[in-house]
Every structure is written in C-alpha cells, then in structure tokens.
Amino acid sequence: MTESANYVGNIRQFQLHTSDWSVYKPHLFNYFVANEINNSVKKRAIFLNVLDEESYKLITSLCHPILPENTTFSALMLLFDGQFAPQKSVFMERYKFYNAVMHKGESVKDWAARVQHLAAPCRFGSELEVCQRDKFVFGFDENFFNLLEDDVNISFEEAVKLAQQNYDQNRDKGTSPSSLYSMFEDYFCPFSRYIQSPHLCNLYWYHKYAFPINCDYFY
Incomplete structure (x- = not known):
C-alpha cells in the first residue's frame, strides 16, 4: 500500500494465506x-x-x-x-498453571508476574485472586508458610509484599529464601530411581502440588 509523504510508515497488504x-x-x-x-x-x-x-x-x-x-x-x-486467534484449551492452560514451579534464582516479582500471566487464560472467574495467591505461596518453603500464620484471607498483593520483605531481610543476612526448585534440585520425582528418601519424596510432592502422595509404596 503506497502512502503519501504526510504519513509515517506504510501498511503492507494482508494476504489471507500467508499473513499472520x-x-x-x-x-x-x-x-x-x-x-x-x-x-x-x-x-x-x-x-x-x-x-x-x-x-x-x-x-x-x-x-x-x-x-x-x-x-x-x-x-x-x-x-x-x-x-x-488460536483456541486454547482451558484445562491445558490450568495444567500449565498448576504445574508451574518457581525457578532457581527467580525473583519474587518475576515469580508473581509469571503466576499472573499463567492465570490469565485459565478462566478462574471469582476464584482468580485465591488461585493466584495460593500458587504464588506454594513457590516457597515452609519457612514462608509460617510467616503467613494461617491467614487464609491474605490477598495476592499482600502475599507478594510479604515475600519481598522476607527476601530483603534474608538478603541482608547473606541468605535468600529457598524456592522449591533450590530445596529439591538434587532430587527427582518419586518414580525416579535417583531419589533416596521416601520422606523427601513425599515432601517434594506436597510442596509442588499442595497435597501429599504416599510414595513409600515405591520403595
């Protein structure tokens, strides 16, 4: 498409079979x-x-x-x-959401942003705030759980703020809060022959998916 000199840039033709x-x-x-x-x-x-x-x-x-x-x-x-627009399966998007884990070295803000991004296509409706908050919290170890003091009414924003404060305090002490990834990076899933302890296996799955799996059966 040819534009006059008064226009900035130009627009190419949209071709049905080749344009994205x-x-x-x-x-x-x-x-x-x-x-x-x-x-x-x-x-x-x-x-x-x-x-x-x-x-x-x-x-x-x-x-x-x-x-x-x-x-x-x-x-x-x-x-x-x-x-x-590609049609996305809601259940596939929720699968990605629930199976996401906090990466080693990932900042609190980046983890929070990723949780929000993953939750966007999940159609959680009125449960969006709760789902985002719970998923964000499950990215940390039991030390962070203790800071929450069973406050089930804490908002996603408040949880992020508390996690950041905890991170800053630990950083000043020369340590950093452990994510699930760093806690269990030497271990694998309960079906793996490399894991050495059923107890650690149970703990891994509890923190990763928020419910315990009795892996003693596999040993």
Missing part, C-alpha cells in the same frame, strides 16, 4: 497511532483497503448479511480475532 494476523494487527494499530488516526470510519476504510481479494471475501462472509462497509471497525477486528 497476530503480527499484522499490532502493526496496523501502530500505524494508526503513528499517524494520529482516531476516526473509526477512517480506520475501517484503511483496514478494508489493505485486504487482498481472498481476505475481503472472508470478511464479507463473516459480516453477512451486513456489508463490511456498514460494520463498525471494532466489530471487524473481533471477527478477524475470532477467525485467526
């Missing part, structure tokens, strides 16, 4: 911002103008029986989002 919508859409919106294009009608016209023939046929089909030119820009974006 997840990449193209931010590029389109950045073009609008750079050129201070705020009028939704003008945005719609530009968007429809950069579609190749197959893409225009697709958007026409998605809008039917209304013409694309009579559909709002926001609605057009939602139609393409629904067409091209």
Whole structure:
C-alpha cells in the first residue's frame, strides 16, 4: 500500500494465506497511532483497503448479511480475532498453571508476574485472586508458610509484599529464601530411581502440588 509523504510508515497488504494476523494487527494499530488516526470510519476504510481479494471475501462472509462497509471497525477486528486467534484449551492452560514451579534464582516479582500471566487464560472467574495467591505461596518453603500464620484471607498483593520483605531481610543476612526448585534440585520425582528418601519424596510432592502422595509404596 503506497502512502503519501504526510504519513509515517506504510501498511503492507494482508494476504489471507500467508499473513499472520497476530503480527499484522499490532502493526496496523501502530500505524494508526503513528499517524494520529482516531476516526473509526477512517480506520475501517484503511483496514478494508489493505485486504487482498481472498481476505475481503472472508470478511464479507463473516459480516453477512451486513456489508463490511456498514460494520463498525471494532466489530471487524473481533471477527478477524475470532477467525485467526488460536483456541486454547482451558484445562491445558490450568495444567500449565498448576504445574508451574518457581525457578532457581527467580525473583519474587518475576515469580508473581509469571503466576499472573499463567492465570490469565485459565478462566478462574471469582476464584482468580485465591488461585493466584495460593500458587504464588506454594513457590516457597515452609519457612514462608509460617510467616503467613494461617491467614487464609491474605490477598495476592499482600502475599507478594510479604515475600519481598522476607527476601530483603534474608538478603541482608547473606541468605535468600529457598524456592522449591533450590530445596529439591538434587532430587527427582518419586518414580525416579535417583531419589533416596521416601520422606523427601513425599515432601517434594506436597510442596509442588499442595497435597501429599504416599510414595513409600515405591520403595
């Protein structure tokens, strides 16, 4: 697409079979911002103008029986989002969330941010705050659990603040709070032939998944 000298940058044509919508859409919106294009009608016209023939046929089909030119820009974006956005399994996303562990050397803030990122697609609804808080807390050892004093009403934000304070205090003493990773980095899962102690195995699984597994059976 050729732009006049008064416009910043340019927009390439969106080709149905080769363009990546997840990449193209931010590029389109950045073009609008750079050129201070705020009028939704003008945005719609530009968007429809950069579609190749197959893409225009697709958007026409998605809008039917209304013409694309009579559909709002926001609605057009939602139609393409629904067409091209990958569908994620909620249970797969929750599996990733529940199985995440705090990495060795990972900061409190980074762990908290990762927990929030993993929770975003899980559709926890009204339980989001509790799920985020519990997952964040389970990243630490029992010493941090003791600091909470069984305060089940502590918020996610408060737990992060407390963990950071604990980290800063231990850092001043020359130590740092242990994550699950550092506590058990010399051990493996209960099915591994390398683990030496059923007790440690039980403790590992308790902290990692928040419930004990009787691994004595395997020894």
